[in-house]
Amino acid sequence: MGSGKNMWKISFHKSPSHLLLLKKQNHTSIPVEFLCPLSGSIMADPVIVSSGHSFERNCVHACVSLSFNPTLPDGAAADFSVVIPNLAxxxxxxSWCRQHLIDPPKPIDFYSAEQIVRKLIPQLPANELIRTPSEVSVASSEDSVTPRNGRFTPLPLTTRPSCYSSSSSTCDVEISSSNFSEEEELVVKLKSSQIHEQEEALVSLRKMTRTREETRVYLCTPRLLSALKSLISSRYSSLQVNAVAALVNLSLDKQNKVKIVRSGIVPPLIDVLRGGFQESQDHAAGALFSLSLDDQNKTAIGVLGALPPLLHSLRSESERARHDSCLALYHLSLVQSNRVKMIKLGAAQILLGMVKSRYMLGRVMLVLCNLTASAEGRAAMLDAGAVECFLSLLSHGEFESPATQETCLAAIYGLSYGGLRFKGLAKEAGTDEILTKLLEKTESNPSREKIKRILEVLRKKHEDEEEVNWEELLNLDDDLSRTHSRISG
Known part of the structure; x- marks a missing residue:
């Protein structure tokens, strides 16, 4: 069937639900741009990816989670390195649904999207793996894999190894009959006082959870997690590295994510990220990234203290740790409480410094875009010179992809909620002129829409405000200060 490094060419067909909708509404056609190329149905939560294509959000998440890079009917390859909401x-x-009296489409849940994507993936031989580029937990230093196409695939999960093989009834019987014995044997060895037995069990657990998806579910028990937890803090490098790597493999299954966090394993994981062995730190960053994908874990991970070491890991010597820490921060910053904590930790200054150095620009801009959703984030970013920094990027066109430029525009639009202060800083930086020129040469509809909205904010006169006379206002402030001093005296 070919190597896992190849891009799969597949045919996309309209889903039965979509055909039913067409028949029910008696429409000759639905605009093709409204349909997700993977599900074939109208998109409820469309996102635009780096390659310029739009998909249903959870279909993208499922593709990246399963390490599947589809080749679309037009021959172009989908690039999921950056994912941006396609609000336009x-x-x-x-609007089209309202005009045609059609109920608005409902978002596809992740499990349904995963089933859709699985059906599109050609079956591989049992010994053939599709590996993801970041490969945080899958391969040890002795078992390294060359990144596919030389690129990293970020959101939302780059650490998941995908191994697909046709399952037979014989295999199912073997698994069901040996579940308990496998788990029991591993737990006994993990709790052994002999280092070599612990290492043997960890290596075995790591291999089993890397190549057998069903194994991740039935081995993720409280007993095994408890035994694994104690070994994550081991002073022996081989034990620590394999324990954290095995944990990442277990965390790849959605059913396990909340279970792992509730087992109390996050604090030792954070300790490893702070001061563990270098390879262990790489895996720890990948584990926190993987666990942060579940909405139920986001607040807990922030409360347990993961944000400071993740921010510190952005300056790690390891590229793996830097990339996965940034992706973990992106998902964690979707929660307001984590955004506030990050601002207090100086995240705005750290991330803007990375933007100025043009390092990991796409990922960093996504985190900054999240920070603009809070008043604290906007204030900190305005203090740190975000407006001038972003406009410098736009005027020089220094972007790795059109999606990164769109994220930059979204971040500026988020900052525009900073009111008069934003307008003052934007005017000083020449925002109107820069964006007007950019609008003339921009072809992307989402980007044009964002530019128009920002310009509208800049040019809009507040109807409920009189023209501000700043000189008079400052003189009045001085008079009030002197009056207050006399009264105090």
């Missing part, structure tokens, strides 16, 4: 398309779809 979403608005257009909802």
């Amino acid at each position: 398309l979403k608005t257009t779809i909802l």
Whole structure:
């Protein structure tokens, strides 16, 4: 069937639900741009990816989770390195539905999306793996794998190894009959006082959870997690590295993510990220990234203290640790409480410094875009010179992809909620002129829409405000200060 390094060419067909909708509404056609190329149905939560294509959000998540890079009917390869909400398309779809008296589409849940994507993946031989580029937990230093196409595939999960083989009834019987004995044998060895037995069990656990997806579910028990927890803090490098790597493999299954966090394993994981062996730190960053994908874990991970070491890991010597720490921060910053903590830790200054150095620009811009969703984040970013920094990027066109430029525009639009202060800083930086020129040469509809909105904010006069006379206002402030001094005296 070919190597896992190849891009798969597949045919996309309209889903039965979509055909039913067409028949029910008696429409000759639905605009093709409204349909997700993977599910074939109208998109409820469209996102645009680095390659310029739009998909249903959970279909993208499923593709990246399963390490699947589809080749679309037009021959172009989908690039999921950056994922941005396509608000313009979403608005257009909802407007079209209202005009045609069609109920708005409902988002596809992750499990359904995963089933859709699985059906599109060609079956591989049992001994053939599709590996993801970041490969945080899958291969040890002795078992390294060359990144596919030389690129890293970030959101939302780059650490998941995908191994697909046709399952037979014989295999299912073997698994069901040996579940308990496998888990029991591993737990006994993990709790052994002999180092070599512990290491043997960890290596075995790591291999089993790397190549057998069903194994991750039935081995993720409280007993095994408890035994694994104690070995994560081991002073022996081989034990620590294999324990954290095995944990990452276990965390790849969605059913295990909340279970792992509730087992109390996150604090020792954070300790490893702070001061463990270098390879262990790489895996720890990948584990926190993997666990942060579940919405139920985001707040807990922040409360347990993962944010400071993740921010520190952005300066790690390891590229793996830097990339996965940044992706973990992206998912964690979707929660307001984590955004506030990150601002207090100086995240705005750290991330803007990385933007100025043009390092990991796409990922860093995504985190900054999240920070603009809070008043604290906007204030800190305005203090740190975010407006001038972002406009410098736009004026020089220094972006790794069109999606990164769109994220930059989204971040500026988020900052525009900073009110008069933003308008003052934007005017000083020449925002109107820069964006007007950019609008003339920008072809992307989402980017054009964002530019127009920012310009509208800059040019809009507040109807409920009189023209501000700053000189008079400052003189009045001085008079009030002197009056207050006399009263105090």
